[in-house]
Amino acid sequence: MALDLRADVVDLLGSIVDIESVSGNERHLADEVESALREYPHLEVVRLGNNVLARTGLGRAERVVVAGHLDTVPLADNLPSEIRTVDGEERLYGRGTCDMKAGVAVALSLAAELSAPSRDVTWIFYDNEEVEAARNGLNTVERERPDLMEADFAVLGEPSGARVEGGCQGTMRFTLTTTGVAAHSARAWRGVNAIHAAADVLERLAAYEPRKVVVDGLEYIEGLNAVRIHGGVAGNVIPDRCTIEINFRFAPDRTPEEAERYVRDVFEGYPIEVTDLAPGARPGLDLPIAQEFLRAVGSEPAAKYGWTDVARFSARGVPAVNYGPGDPLKAHQDDEYCAVASVRTVRAALAQWLGGGPAGARTSGDE
Amino acid sequence: MALDLRADVVDLLGSIVDIESVSGNERHLADEVESALREYPHLEVVRLGNNVLARTGLGRAERVVVAGHLDTVPLADNLPSEIRTVDGEERLYGRGTCDMKAGVAVALSLAAELSAPSRDVTWIFYDNEEVEAARNGLNTVERERPDLMEADFAVLGEPSGARVEGGCQGTMRFTLTTTGVAAHSARAWRGVNAIHAAADVLERLAAYEPRKVVVDGLEYIEGLNAVRIHGGVAGNVIPDRCTIEINFRFAPDRTPEEAERYVRDVFEGYPIEVTDLAPGARPGLDLPIAQEFLRAVGSEPAAKYGWTDVARFSARGVPAVNYGPGDPLKAHQDDEYCAVASVRTVRAALAQWLGGGPAGARTSGDE
Numbered sequence: 001m002a003l004d005l006r007a008d009v010v011d012l013l014g015s016i017v018d019i020e021s022v023s024g025n026e027r028h029l030a031d032e033v034e035s036a037l038r039e040y041p042h043l044e045v046v047r048l049g050n051n052v053l054a055r056t057g058l059g060r061a062e063r064v065v066v067a068g069h070l071d072t073v074p075l076a077d078n079l080p081s082e083i084r085t086v087d088g089e090e091r092l093y094g095r096g097t098c099d100m101k102a103g104v105a106v107a108l109s110l111a112a113e114l115s116a117p118s119r120d121v122t123w124i125f126y127d128n129e130e131v132e133a134a135r136n137g138l139n140t141v142e143r144e145r146p147d148l149m150e151a152d153f154a155v156l157g158e159p160s161g162a163r164v165e166g167g168c169q170g171t172m173r174f175t176l177t178t179t180g181v182a183a184h185s186a187r188a189w190r191g192v193n194a195i196h197a198a199a200d201v202l203e204r205l206a207a208y209e210p211r212k213v214v215v216d217g218l219e220y221i222e223g224l225n226a227v228r229i230h231g232g233v234a235g236n237v238i239p240d241r242c243t244i245e246i247n248f249r250f251a252p253d254r255t256p257e258e259a260e261r262y263v264r265d266v267f268e269g270y271p272i273e274v275t276d277l278a279p280g281a282r283p284g285l286d287l288p289i290a291q292e293f294l295r296a297v298g299s300e301p302a303a304k305y306g307w308t309d310v311a312r313f314s315a316r317g318v319p320a321v322n323y324g325p326g327d328p329l330k331a332h333q334d335d336e337y338c339a340v341a342s343v344r345t346v347r348a349a350l351a352q353w354l355g356g357g358p359a360g361a362r363t364s365g366d367e
Numbered sequence: 368m369a370l371d372l373r374a375d376v377v378d379l380l381g382s383i384v385d386i387e388s389v390s391g392n393e394r395h396l397a398d399e400v401e402s403a404l405r406e407y408p409h410l411e412v413v414r415l416g417n418n419v420l421a422r423t424g425l426g427r428a429e430r431v432v433v434a435g436h437l438d439t440v441p442l443a444d445n446l447p448s449e450i451r452t453v454d455g456e457e458r459l460y461g462r463g464t465c466d467m468k469a470g471v472a473v474a475l476s477l478a479a480e481l482s483a484p485s486r487d488v489t490w491i492f493y494d495n496e497e498v499e500a501a502r503n504g505l506n507t508v509e510r511e512r513p514d515l516m517e518a519d520f521a522v523l524g525e526p527s528g529a530r531v532e533g534g535c536q537g538t539m540r541f542t543l544t545t546t547g548v549a550a551h552s553a554r555a556w557r558g559v560n561a562i563h564a565a566a567d568v569l570e571r572l573a574a575y576e577p578r579k580v581v582v583d584g585l586e587y588i589e590g591l592n593a594v595r596i597h598g599g600v601a602g603n604v605i606p607d608r609c610t611i612e613i614n615f616r617f618a619p620d621r622t623p624e625e626a627e628r629y630v631r632d633v634f635e636g637y638p639i640e641v642t643d644l645a646p647g648a649r650p651g652l653d654l655p656i657a658q659e660f661l662r663a664v665g666s667e668p669a670a671k672y673g674w675t676d677v678a679r680f681s682a683r684g685v686p687a688v689n690y691g692p693g694d695p696l697k698a699h700q701d702d703e704y705c706a707v708a709s710v711r712t713v714r715a716a717l718a719q720w721l722g723g724g725p726a727g728a729r730t731s732g733d734e
Binding site for chain 1: 551553562565569590596597598606616
């Protein structure tokens with residue numbers, strides 16, 4: 001049965017949740033999304049792999065991107081979806097309800113309904129967000145049709161509890177290896193214990209005080225954490241290597257280079273090897289178009305801590321925010337769900353912002 | 368070609384080294400040893416699995432055990448054996464030359480030659496010493512013929528550089544796990560980092576000062592070392608568990624219970640789980656029979672640090688020492704070898720000790 005984009009947005013959400021689309025398996029859902037969008041003549045639809053893009057071409061003064069990923073993390077025996085009322089709250093349970101088919105359902109619903117939005121809109125539905133960055137469908141779009149990424153503002157519908165989250169922190173991963181001299185543990189004095197040598201490194205981590213900083217009006221809290229440690233080869237050998245993997249989440253007022261310099265200072269005396277380094281994104285909420293968005297959706301913005309595709313738009317010079325239904329803490333959980341009210345709130349707010357007619361005018365009747 | 372136990376001891380060593388006998392594969396060598404020993408009517412030969420025992424029954428006032436294991440660690444492309452002269456020293460290279468077929472060759476050579484030793488001798492050749500203790504061939508002997516383990520003194524021919532090593536240290540392995548609260552590393556303040564919590568444990572280890580203690584005239588140096596550490600599940604998760612495996616080598620003046628109490632004191636506040644606990648063995652070199660042995664072999668005794676089967680005899684009330692040819696640091700090495708002179712020295716010393724006639728008399732001509 002084809003997707004009905006004009007159905008109630010919660011029914012639409014149920015339909016797309018029930019089309020399983022774990023990363024790498026998005027083809028069926030992308031097919032359904034593509035064919036449903038092609039029903040609407042006000043949209044130009046482009047298919048790139050399992051990414052589907054639809055755009056209006058009204059010649060508006062501004063263009064915005066509204067984007068969401070089609071994939072989910074693996075199932076936890078939590079499909080098909082089901083509506084349940086818990087603690088007096090009506091919720092749709094199931095894999096992907098929160099992260100982030102609720103945001104996708106809102107976007108599909110509005111893409112169909114808003115034939116004459118106040119700003120031109122490029123709706124982007126992409127694959128492979130939940131896996132390594134190299135597979136992310138936005139890479140395909142950037143490589144094959146970079147023009148479709150261009151916009152004055154971008155909204156990513158990742159779950160944010162229907163609050164606007166601005167910018168995102170940068171992330172750096174690196175390994176630090178302490179070394180020693182192997183020996184039989186019965187004659188330990190012939191060796192030097194590399195695990196004991198790690199005590200000083202862990203002390204520095206334990207003593208670390210997270211920096212808090214306000215960037216463009218939002219407060220960020222940095223974090224410096226060992227995420228993995230490994231050392232030793234056998235129960236009777238003094239270990240000669242101990243490797244600690246550390247993750248530094250840094251506020252968007254630091255460049256990646258500055259983040260790396262900071263970390264090298266903290267661990268002065270130890271060689272470190274950087275394995276992953278992605279810039280953060282300043283919230284950019286001081287820009288007029290962002291201010292208009294905030295007014296329209298009526299939400300106080302908060303800082304985004306995790307790294308998201310917002311940074312990808314930011315790096316292209318497109319101010320971007322996260323704004324979507326669903327409690328982010330329910331993402332990836334076995335009992336993943338999205339509150340029904342949250343879906344309706346976000347749909348109404350975006351409809352308010354993009355409502356018919358040139359920017360500034362409002363449509364009515366968007367529920 | 369059958370083994371000739373009356374050949375020159377270095378030729379005999381070459382012959383048994385060239386019969387590969389990695390742990391679990393001792394049958395062929397055990398067959399050869401058994402049939403060679405059966406040529407000598409002064410020996411009663413017993414076969415138990417791949418363990419071969421041979422004993423004199425002269426009704427001497429004392430009985431001693433001379434024991435050696437037949438197995439080796441895996442090959443490192445180092446068979447067949449070859450004689451080479453390095454740094455002016457004649458050596459036999461190859462897997463097992465040092466650990467411990469040199470000791471086995473000496474024992475086989477003397478078992479054949481000494482038809483009327485000064486003390487009754489039980490010669491024990493056993494399997495699976497180089498693997499987990501549960502497989503050790505002496506378990507089979509203890510279970511099926513405990514009477515054959517009885518003696519007034521025991522000599523294990525493990526490589527000791529032709530020095531007498533008395534007693535052995537005990538060994539205890541335990542794990543200590545620090546716990547925390549998992550969280551996404553972008554929101555680290557929601558979690559508690561279990562790897563950071565390990566800093567205190569590693570500090571205690573790094574601050575540890577090895578205890579030195581003299582037991583029955585020999586100095587032992589204890590050791591407390593992390594041998595393995597593992598924590599963390601993913602690059603973006605605050606770890607909620609970090610497990611440290613620690614090995615405590617303790618002098619033989621502590622019982623296992625005392626060793627455990629000591630460790631629980633050092634790590635007070637942390638739960639520890641004991642995975643392995645083996646008692647040490649006091650050297651017992653103050654006993655008259657041990658003193659006679661020391662005089663006969665003319666070696667100043669030293670403490671044994673590693674755990675060996677000496678402790679097994681000690682636990683049965685049989686004073687035991689290590690005394691064998693070969694540099695123990697060459698055991699298990701890819702370039703394993705045994706100095707030819709060391710083999711001859713140990714053979715001559717044991718022949719001196721066990722030489723013909725009742726205890727106290729001497730034979731001549733044992734090279």
